[in-house]
Amino acid sequence: MKVDFDFTKIFDFVAKTKEELASFLSFRITSKKCLGIDIGTSSIRIIELSRQGERKKLENYGEMQASCIYKDSFRTFDKNTLLFSNQNVAKAIKAIIEESKMTSHKAIFSIPDFSSFFTNFELPVMTEEELPQAIKYEAKRHIPLPLAEVTLDWQVINNQSVGGNQTSKILLVAVPNEIINQYRNIAQMAGLELFALEAEVFGLLRSLIQTTKDTIALVDIGAQTSTCSIIDKGVLKNSHSFDLSGNELTDIISKSLSVDYETADRLKEKNGLLFDQPVGLHQEKQIRDILLPFIDAILKEIDKICKDFYKVEKRSVKKIVLAGASALLPGLEEYCRNYFKGEVEIVDPFYNIFYPPVLEKKMKKMGPAYAIAVGMALRGLD
Ligand SMILES: Nc1ncnc2c1ncn2[C@@H]1O[C@H](COP(=O)(O)OP(=O)(O)OP(=O)(O)O)[C@@H](O)[C@H]1O
Numbered sequence: 054m055k056v057d058f059d060f061t062k063i064f065d066f067v068a069k070t071k072e073e074l075a076s077f078l079s080f081r082i083t084s085k086k087c088l089g090i091d092i093g094t095s096s097i098r099i100i101e102l103s104r105q106g107e108r109k110k111l112e113n114y115g116e117m118q119a120s121c122i123y124k125d126s127f128r129t130f131d132k133n134t135l136l137f138s139n140q141n142v143a144k145a146i147k148a149i150i151e152e153s154k155m156t157s158h159k160a161i162f163s164i165p166d167f168s169s170f171f172t173n174f175e176l177p178v179m180t181e182e183e184l185p186q187a188i189k190y191e192a193k194r195h196i197p198l199p200l201a202e203v204t205l206d207w208q209v210i211n212n213q214s215v216g217g218n219q220t221s222k223i224l225l226v227a228v229p230n231e232i233i234n235q236y237r238n239i240a241q242m243a244g245l246e247l248f249a250l251e252a253e254v255f256g257l258l259r260s261l262i263q264t265t266k267d268t269i270a271l272v273d274i275g276a277q278t279s280t281c282s283i284i285d286k287g288v289l290k291n292s293h294s295f296d297l298s299g300n301e302l303t304d305i306i307s308k309s310l311s312v313d314y315e316t317a318d319r320l321k322e323k324n325g326l327l328f329d330q331p332v333g334l335h336q337e338k339q340i341r342d343i344l345l346p347f348i349d350a351i352l353k354e355i356d357k358i359c360k361d362f363y364k365v366e367k368r369s370v371k372k373i374v375l376a377g378a379s380a381l382l383p384g385l386e387e388y389c390r391n392y393f394k395g396e397v398e399i400v401d402p403f404y405n406i407f408y409p410p411v412l413e414k415k416m417k418k419m420g421p422a423y424a425i426a427v428g429m430a431l432r433g434l435d
């Protein structure tokens with residue numbers, strides 16, 4: 054099922070004081086130590102970072118699998134309710150913080166991309182005082198929801214000259230108030246101060262090694278959802294989510310080989326797409342053959358998003374950056390390289406962060422799964 058910011062899926066909202074809610078989406082935060090929290094379908098992940106001058110340091114990290122406390126996933130984003138059990142999530146967060154001995158109480162939570170709405174547009178250059186009113190006015194034309202039901206946040210991306218007129222490019226994010234209230238409750242129950250909320254994709258973007266002038270596709274392959282975002286000259290241009298992801302790969306192995314889910318998961322993580330002809334084991338080839346049609350379906354979707362972007366903007370995607378724990382599927386990076394005949398890499402969000410060298414191998418492996426949480430925590434240090 055395709056999601057693409059489908060706001061028809063978002064249910065009734067409870068409007069709260071907009072100013073109160075807007076404060077949670079503030080772009081300006083100055084904390085020395087901060088938690089980044091990513092509530093995913095399969096796991097909750099928390100990163101604690103600190104900053105002294107320019108030096109950013111990993112203090113702690115921790116995660117809890119959904120299966121530890123739930124039969125189902127943390128998020129019940131089966132597109133029906135968008136709600137999850139706040140209490141269980143809060144308990145899990147508390148447990149991770151205690152277990153990992155995190156000391157910061159300031160937290161930034163990521164909001165799933167498909168519950169945020171992004172758009173960008175241009176406005177004539179104006180003063181900071183004039184901007185909020187103009188943005189709200191323009192937002193009505195872009196957001197398919199009553200403004201009373203969403204909280205808006207925006208960034209001025211750049212000022213440019215178009216046909217002799219000076220314009221500002223605005224990136225606008227709208228999040229349903231209901232979602233914001235839900236995260237606020239979770240933070241409160243977990244004893245945390247909610248510093249900010251931010252769409253997942255911005256966390257990912259922040260955790261990229263360097264901003265590049267090129268066009269890149271940032272692909273998060275998670276448990277339930279994959280999201281492909283096009284970043285052009287460091288700016289998010291569009292983002293599409295689709296329900297074809299890691300758990301489906303496990304499901305298909307489980308069904309095809311008649312093995313239980315845990316065994317299928319193990320086989321997937323061990324073999325993935327690897328097959329060393331001619332010495333490869335029979336089972337390796339079997340698993341690769343089972344997975345390939347599904348991997349191809351994911352890559353086809355990504356390819357389409359890249360091509361659609363080219364049709365509109367006449368800029369072709371130069372690099373694909375893989376994130377999400379499924380990016381670790383053995384052989385996937387190489388397979389993508391051949392499929393797209395171009396540059397493919399796995400995100401390394403810890404690149405600019407200091408941590409004990411002995412953890413290097415571990416951090417490389419954790420990178421794709423923790424990229425969103427790292428990006429959230431980094432925002433808290435800006
Ligand atoms: N080493 C690995 N190789 C292949 N797949 C893996 C590996 N480690 C984890 N996965 C898969 O990654 C998926 C979980 O990804 P991730 O933790 O990014 O998802 P999530 O953020 O919880 O979910 P979502 O983003 O869909 O809400 C699961 O399907 C899991 O089986």
Ligand SMILES: [Mg+2]
Pocket residue numbers: 093094275276377
């Ligand atoms: Mg995720």
